[in-house]
Amino acid sequence: MSGNRAVAYLKPGAVEVRTIDHPTLELKDGPGVASANVGRTCRHGVILKVLATNICGSDQHMVRGRTTAPEGLVLGHEITGEIIEKGPDVEFLDVGDIVSVPFNIACGRCRNCKERKTGICLNVNPARPGAAYGYVDMGGWVGGQAEFVMIPYADFNALRFPDPEQAREKLLDLTMLSDIFPTGFHGAVTAGTQVGSTVYVAGAGPVGLAAAASAQLLGAAVVIVGDLNAERLAQARSFGCETVDLTRGTVEEQIAEILGVPEVDAAVDAVGFEARAHGQGSPEAPATVLNSLMGVTTAGGALGIPGLYVTDDPGGVDQDARTGTLKVRLGLGWAKSHRFTTGQCPVMTYHRGLMMAILHERVHIAKAVNATVIGLDDAPRGYAEFDQGASKKYVLDPHGVLSGVRPV
Numbered sequence: 001m002s003g004n005r006a007v008a009y010l011k012p013g014a015v016e017v018r019t020i021d022h023p024t025l026e027l028k029d030g031p032g033v034a035s036a037n038v039g040r041t042c043r044h045g046v047i048l049k050v051l052a053t054n055i056c057g058s059d060q061h062m063v064r065g066r067t068t069a070p071e072g073l074v075l076g077h078e079i080t081g082e083i084i085e086k087g088p089d090v091e092f093l094d095v096g097d098i099v100s101v102p103f104n105i106a107c108g109r110c111r112n113c114k115e116r117k118t119g120i121c122l123n124v125n126p127a128r129p130g131a132a133y134g135y136v137d138m139g140g141w142v143g144g145q146a147e148f149v150m151i152p153y154a155d156f157n158a159l160r161f162p163d164p165e166q167a168r169e170k171l172l173d174l175t176m177l178s179d180i181f182p183t184g185f186h187g188a189v190t191a192g193t194q195v196g197s198t199v200y201v202a203g204a205g206p207v208g209l210a211a212a213a214s215a216q217l218l219g220a221a222v223v224i225v226g227d228l229n230a231e232r233l234a235q236a237r238s239f240g241c242e243t244v245d246l247t248r249g250t251v252e253e254q255i256a257e258i259l260g261v262p263e264v265d266a267a268v269d270a271v272g273f274e275a276r277a278h279g280q281g282s283p284e285a286p287a288t289v290l291n292s293l294m295g296v297t298t299a300g301g302a303l304g305i306p307g308l309y310v311t312d313d314p315g316g317v318d319q320d321a322r323t324g325t326l327k328v329r330l331g332l333g334w335a336k337s338h339r340f341t342t343g344q345c346p347v348m349t350y351h352r353g354l355m356m357a358i359l360h361e362r363v364h365i366a367k368a369v370n371a372t373v374i375g376l377d378d379a380p381r382g383y384a385e386f387d388q389g390a391s392k393k394y395v396l397d398p399h400g401v402l403s404g405v406r407p408v
């Protein structure tokens with residue numbers, strides 16, 4: 001096979017669908033590939049025909065020019081696909097299997113992988129712990145917003161769906177297992193959500209909505225979602241969340257109107273470093289969410305922080321922000337004995353259980369995030385609309401297999 005249509009980052013504000021090489025079981029040189037990774041052979045890898053691959057808020061940080069992503073980087077870390085070829089060292093997967101791929105690439109052999117900290121694998125990225133497909137500083141593994149993609153250490157990384165036919169029918173929900181559903185769930189779990197908890201989720205993008213649906217699944221008594229985007233808040237209400245509109249009034253006041261007290265048991269940051277200050281037409285203020293979560297979380301509570309914070313931000317609001325140094329009021333969190341959990345979600349910790357919840361229709365994640373299918377060639381439009389704040393989770397359909405697939 002020769003060509004492979006794929007979505008590449010061009011320059012701030014622009015992506016393009018272009019033809020790249022068909023993947024092989026080797027990581028070849030290309031945009032963003034760490035030099036020590038060039039020529040790495042992957043006898044443990046598989047080649048997937050991509051059946052569904054989603055656009056993520058994490059991609060938007062790159063496409064907005066807020067990272068050091070290089071021109072030509074092939075994007076896409078949310079991958080579900082069918083195995084069409086396997087390397088000689090793949091033992092337990094077969095051609096024809098349909099699998100969900102965690103966005104974290106992990107070797108399964110290092111100290112961190114053995115402790116299931118798959119977001120900070122030591123062997124897949126020469127520059128720092130942790131890797132991902134199609135992402136700046138993440139090792140240069142080619143992205144999966146494409147017709148085909150190579151998945152290394154496949155026996156370890158891939159989650160095989162028990163029944164390929166059933167998987168095709170539930171693909172619109174199952175595609176959320178590669179990132180945002182586990183990530184939202186991780187946010188809710190690490191915020192300490194339990195049966196009866198009151199939970200505040202900052203951000204009503206797909207990750208925030210996934211965190212809210214996860215908090216409900218975990219038995220929260222009340223889930224409150226905050227954003228400045230009215231359409232996204234309406235989406236949160238559509239599945240039973242309370243909402244706070246951050247263009248008016250303080251978070252504390254609005255939480256008090258709902259709960260009778262201005263605080264919650266658990267809080268999730270599903271916004272990250274491009275956070276805006278509260279109020280109408282407010283400017284970017286990167287520490288806003290972290291500081292407001294410390295304000296509203298009860299003493300002894302926890303903050304789950306899946307929202308992304310970076311070490312280099314060319315578009316940062318000031319010199320400090322450009323190196324990821326934020327004005328966080330840590331004294332407040334310390335005084336309230338808060339616990340914080342940051343970093344990549346270790347998808348593998350959660351994906352099998354969440355798959356079972358989808359297959360047995362205990363959760364409706366595609367509906368919660370308003371999964372919206374578009375063709376691969378429409379990716380530039382999907383990126384643009386998502387950037388404008390559309391309340392949709394865009395799912396790219398490179399092989400036209402999603403038409404007729406409905407949310408569970």
Ligand SMILES: NC(=O)c1ccc[n+]([C@@H]2O[C@H](COP(=O)([O-])OP(=O)(O)OC[C@H]3O[C@@H](n4cnc5c(N)ncnc54)[C@H](O)[C@@H]3O)[C@@H](O)[C@H]2O)c1
Pocket residue numbers: 056057058059060061179180183202203204205206207208226227228229232246270271272273274275276277278288289305306307308309343344345389
């Ligand atoms: N940790 C992980 O493993 C992981 C995985 C996936 C995504 N992420 C990160 O999660 C974050 C959210 O992803 P997404 O796809 O939902 O992105 P998104 O950009 O679609 O959503 C972010 C939302 O935050 C809102 N917002 C801005 N300032 C706010 C504030 N002060 N309070 C409340 N809401 C505010 C925006 O209006 C927007 O709706 C991103 O930073 C993304 O990179 C992390």
Ligand SMILES: [Zn+2]
Pocket residue numbers: 055056057058059077078103179180
């Ligand atoms: Zn993602």
Ligand SMILES: [Zn+2]
Pocket residue numbers: 106107108109110111112113114120121122123124
């Ligand atoms: Zn590892």
